[in-house]
Amino acid sequence: MNYWEFRPTVLVERLDDLLKKGVTEVVSFVPWQAVEADISHALTRFLQAAAERKITVQLVVSPEVGISYPNSGIPRDVLAKSECLALNAEGKPCVQVSSPNSHTLPSLLAPEFQKRYQSYLQRVDHFLLDVMRRSEPGVLDRVQLVLTGSYWKYYRVPSQCLVTAFDGMAGDYSAAAGMIFRNRVEQRFSDPEFCEPSPASANRWKQKSMEEVNRRWFYQQSEDQFRTKAGHFFNRKALSVAVEQMELFSPESDPAFLYSRVLSHVSNAKADFTKLAGLVDEAATHRAQASGSSVAPWVNWGATGSFASLSMSEKQFLILKGILLLASQSGGVLVDSEEWFSLSDSFRRKAESLARSLGNGEYRLRQRVFYWNSHLWSSGGGLWDELEGRLGSLCRMIASEEALRGEEGMDADLLVVDPSLILTRSEMVHLLTWTRGGRVTAIPRSVLYTERARAELSRVTNGAQRLDLHVGVPFELYTMGEGKLVIYDSQVLDKAESLEVHRQFIQALMGLGAIKNPCVMSDSRLQVIGLERRGGGRGIFVLNPQQRALESDLIFPNDVCVEDLGQQLQNSDAGSSAELSGVSAQKFHLEVPPCGVLPMQVLDVQWEDELERRQAARLAEQADRMAESMAAGALAGWNAPNAGELPWN
Amino acid sequence: MELNQDWRKLQSTFFPSAFPMRKQAMDQAGPILCIEDRGTALALFSEGGDLSEWMGAPLDEIRGHFPSRVVITIPQSTMDSSILESLGQAHLDAQVEGWRSTVVDQGAIFGVSKKSGKKAESNGSDQELVERHLQRRRHFLLDALKDSWWTKVLPSAFGIFLRLEGGNAPKDFLLVYRKGKLEQFGAPDLTFLSSDRRKDSADVVKYLADRFMLPVQGVLVREEDWNLWSEQPSPWREIAWGVQSSRVQLVPLRWGVLSILATRGMLGF
Numbered sequence: 001m002n003y004w005e006f007r008p009t010v011l012v013e014r015l016d017d018l019l020k021k022g023v024t025e026v027v028s029f030v031p032w033q034a035v036e037a038d039i040s041h042a043l044t045r046f047l048q049a050a051a052e053r054k055i056t057v058q059l060v061v062s063p064e065v066g067i068s069y070p071n072s073g074i075p076r077d078v079l080a081k082s083e084c085l086a087l088n089a090e091g092k093p094c095v096q097v098s099s100p101n102s103h104t105l106p107s108l109l110a111p112e113f114q115k116r117y118q119s120y121l122q123r124v125d126h127f128l129l130d131v132m133r134r135s136e137p138g139v140l141d142r143v144q145l146v147l148t149g150s151y152w153k154y155y156r157v158p159s160q161c162l163v164t165a166f167d168g169m170a171g172d173y174s175a176a177a178g179m180i181f182r183n184r185v186e187q188r189f190s191d192p193e194f195c196e197p198s199p200a201s202a203n204r205w206k207q208k209s210m211e212e213v214n215r216r217w218f219y220q221q222s223e224d225q226f227r228t229k230a231g232h233f234f235n236r237k238a239l240s241v242a243v244e245q246m247e248l249f250s251p252e253s254d255p256a257f258l259y260s261r262v263l264s265h266v267s268n269a270k271a272d273f274t275k276l277a278g279l280v281d282e283a284a285t286h287r288a289q290a291s292g293s294s295v296a297p298w299v300n301w302g303a304t305g306s307f308a309s310l311s312m313s314e315k316q317f318l319i320l321k322g323i324l325l326l327a328s329q330s331g332g333v334l335v336d337s338e339e340w341f342s343l344s345d346s347f348r349r350k351a352e353s354l355a356r357s358l359g360n361g362e363y364r365l366r367q368r369v370f371y372w373n374s375h376l377w378s379s380g381g382g383l384w385d386e387l388e389g390r391l392g393s394l395c396r397m398i399a400s401e402e403a404l405r406g407e408e409g410m411d412a413d414l415l416v417v418d419p420s421l422i423l424t425r426s427e428m429v430h431l432l433t434w435t436r437g438g439r440v441t442a443i444p445r446s447v448l449y450t451e452r453a454r455a456e457l458s459r460v461t462n463g464a465q466r467l468d469l470h471v472g473v474p475f476e477l478y479t480m481g482e483g484k485l486v487i488y489d490s491q492v493l494d495k496a497e498s499l500e501v502h503r504q505f506i507q508a509l510m511g512l513g514a515i516k517n518p519c520v521m522s523d524s525r526l527q528v529i530g531l532e533r534r535g536g537g538r539g540i541f542v543l544n545p546q547q548r549a550l551e552s553d554l555i556f557p558n559d560v561c562v563e564d565l566g567q568q569l570q571n572s573d574a575g576s577s578a579e580l581s582g583v584s585a586q587k588f589h590l591e592v593p594p595c596g597v598l599p600m601q602v603l604d605v606q607w608e609d610e611l612e613r614r615q616a617a618r619l620a621e622q623a624d625r626m627a628e629s630m631a632a633g634a635l636a637g638w639n640a641p642n643a644g645e646l647p648w649n
Numbered sequence: 650m651e652l653n654q655d656w657r658k659l660q661s662t663f664f665p666s667a668f669p670m671r672k673q674a675m676d677q678a679g680p681i682l683c684i685e686d687r688g689t690a691l692a693l694f695s696e697g698g699d700l701s702e703w704m705g706a707p708l709d710e711i712r713g714h715f716p717s718r719v720v721i722t723i724p725q726s727t728m729d730s731s732i733l734e735s736l737g738q739a740h741l742d743a744q745v746e747g748w749r750s751t752v753v754d755q756g757a758i759f760g761v762s763k764k765s766g767k768k769a770e771s772n773g774s775d776q777e778l779v780e781r782h783l784q785r786r787r788h789f790l791l792d793a794l795k796d797s798w799w800t801k802v803l804p805s806a807f808g809i810f811l812r813l814e815g816g817n818a819p820k821d822f823l824l825v826y827r828k829g830k831l832e833q834f835g836a837p838d839l840t841f842l843s844s845d846r847r848k849d850s851a852d853v854v855k856y857l858a859d860r861f862m863l864p865v866q867g868v869l870v871r872e873e874d875w876n877l878w879s880e881q882p883s884p885w886r887e888i889a890w891g892v893q894s895s896r897v898q899l900v901p902l903r904w905g906v907l908s909i910l911a912t913r914g915m916l917g918f
Binding site: 005007008009068070092093095097098099100101102103104159162163258259260262263264265266267268269270272273274275278303304308547 | 654656682691692696729741
């Protein structure tokens with residue numbers, strides 16, 4: 001619920017009503033314009049009223065799209081200045097079709113915007129101090145400030161992202177952004193690592209041909225900085241308020257949905273449900289980082305956008321799909337409170353129990369394949385498309401080396417590095433170390449390595465066992481500890497006229513990493529989401545996005561035991577045992593109702609054994625690392641070995 | 650929120666059932682709308698249908714595959730320009746109207762018009778056909794205030810205060826028109842009035858007129874009636890009868906307003 005949509009008296013009634021219905025946590029956007037015009041201290045009153053009712057409030061303080069405020073809350077005077085507007089890769093304004101009005105997006109890099117944005121943040125901070133001053137101690141204990149990825153991912157060309165949402169080049173091409181881009185490029189390549197073997201070598205990184213590569217890096221870096229700066233601001237100022245990071249997707253406001261939304265409005269028709277459902281998949285496979293940790297993905301379904309035009313069953317489908325794909329990654333779905341309570345009681349109970357189960361970590365989406373791209377919101381090329389097409393939500397795009405360091409990164413089995421990535425020595429060392437832990441890494445034979453990175457790679461590969469292979473693409477295969485390193489020829493991929501080349505290569509990589517879909521449907525219109533269950537077993541969810549019931553076979557690679565999960569999810573002691581009493585078979589015939597989701601629990605002994613084996617390899621690697629770090633701490637003069645070297649040999 | 654553009658309230662008040670005509674079966678599907686670039690489909694839309702596999706296909710192929718469907722195409726550059734031009738409009742409804750006009754004026758229509766049985770291999774010249782195949786979101790009051798002769802007799806700035814009675818508390822809504830355009834809409838802030846004065850619609854209308862510095866016409870109607878009329882394209886006759894039988898109250902009772910209501914109700918224009 002958005003506090004600014006209600007008058008103070010109504011707001012209090014609304015909070016009471018929500019509390020009565022069992023709501024203890026609400027999310028509200030804080031539109032910039034609402035804060036600047038908040039002479040009646042509506043935000044202060046809202047926080048006080050929520051605190052009195054012990055309701056936790058999450059305030060989204062980053063500028064966001066998809067909120068039903070004029071110009072999505074951006075001050076009109078900011079949008080009136082052409083120098084403050086963002087331009088997409090075609091040099092056109094980035095248009096947002098939204099209610100109550102469509103508008104253009106401002107450039108987050110424009111100096112004027114930055115100045116105004118700082119004063120907005122200060123005003124939010126002022127409101128928080130005001131609440132603290134006026135209220136009982138602890139009033140802000142249940143308040144969290146939420147920072148999001150803001151407009152960065154929406155700086156895209158609508159016509160380039162019609163088939164795949166994050167196709168083409170994303171980024172702000174305005175003059176203001178261009179100036180900062182040049183400065184940052186100069187700064188970056190003045191680093192000694194880029195000036196080898198001679199200082200003149202730095203120029204090769206700044207050539208015109210490197211423009212796209214550098215822009216990708218620049219946009220990613222700018223987004224990271226934007227998040228970090230806002231985070232630091234609040235951490236410094238509002239000391240008692242927790243600051244959370246969230247990656248918020250508003251499918252209705254996405255450029256990939258722009259033409260569809262325009263056409264549905266023109267014909268006064270309900271929105272394209274299939275397209276919206278597809279965008280939830282995209283949200284689940286792109287993972288941002290902030291301050292060294294992974295940012296949970298959320299989807300926002302507004303109350304006045306395309307979502308509102310859908311039928312009840314379509315809305316329910318989108319909510320369940322969002323919960324399955326995002327809550328299983330510590331994220332979730334934002335739904336307007338009125339929309340939520342317009343859904344049936346039984347559906348809400350089901351969705352709540354599913355969300356609770358996923359939120360408790362009972363089930364989680366394990367993404368075993370990572371794709372490291374230089375920019376999270378730009379095209380990942382043919383290899384990414386192939387991976388996403390084959391594995392769906394089992395793969396994840398990342399745009400930072402830090403994503404490999406966390407628990408989820410350590411859990412991945414295969415990493416594919418995009419050819420547009422510039423790799424430095426430290427990144428190369430980390431990649432190689434990561435590979436040694438029983439994983440497969442595919443890196444391009446690229447000119448985009450620094451001399452030090454190249455030297456590091458040569459040093460490690462020179463002594464390693466090498467195999468030359470050609471599966472669609474020529475590549476070299478090296479064995480590194482428990483893992484495997486693949487160096488592939490990206491130029492062959494670029495020149496390939498047929499997608500078959502990408503297909504064969506990805507298939508080969510998946511074979512090396514023992515990556516496979518847990519099961520397949522004989523009817524490709526049905527989608528399967530597989531979640532791993534804590535303590536063994538899996539949850540398999542079959543989704544039917546069609547408007548009619550579909551019959552299909554669910555096929556596993558070997559015999560498995562299957563049981564209905566729906567009932568268990570609604571019981572609080574859901575599935576405490578990994579043993580199932582259901583039928584054991586390889587193939588199951590299903591009928592999935594229109595816009596339906598069939599939940600099943602699966603026990604697959606072979607799969608469990610495979611997982612255990614991998615786990616053992618990872619533990620061994622972690623033990624090695626721990627030994628190294630302990631040695632570094634305890635033994636004076638100890639130097640950590642280079643990647644690929646074992647210190648005791 | 651201060652009265653500005655409360656989209657949510659506008660939808661729930663004027664379009665209580667968002668899509669009343671959605672009962673049609675899939676085989677009676679509406680037109681296929683297509684944004685094209687040099688004969689290739691960039692984006693396709695058909696209500697309730699998934700045409701994603703046709704993206705990037707030549708238009709001829711699409712028309713060949715759907716011989717019994719009406720296909721309306723519009724060049725991407727035209728649509729882009731229309732979207733950019735519409736940004737100057739105050740709100741989404743006005744912007745949508747601009748896009749719609751572009752499609753009607755510059756779109757090309759192909760296929761068979763089922764209603765007339767006429768072969769419509771027109772090349773964008775038959776605007777009527779496109780118009781007929783594009784459903785339009787209509788509300789009798791908003792249309793009358795925008796498109797009819799009323800615009801010539803109404804003042805350049807005015808407000809309509811709507812009070813829907815019947816529930817626990819009345820639902821209030823204010824429309825503010827300036828220079829013939831709907832400028833602001835939403836529930837008016839009446840917190841400056843005492844609870845007794847808030848109940849008195851004449852007091853409320855006077856307060857709003859002072860506050861917005863324009864004449865405000867109050868209309869009091871039962872919510873049930875309002876929702877029923879909102880589903881109809883032209884319920885003016887019922888409204889005129891409603892005024893006569895006091896089911897609809899005008900506050901204040903202006904003879905000018907009464908006469909234009911009566912004209913529309915009795916004579917149909």
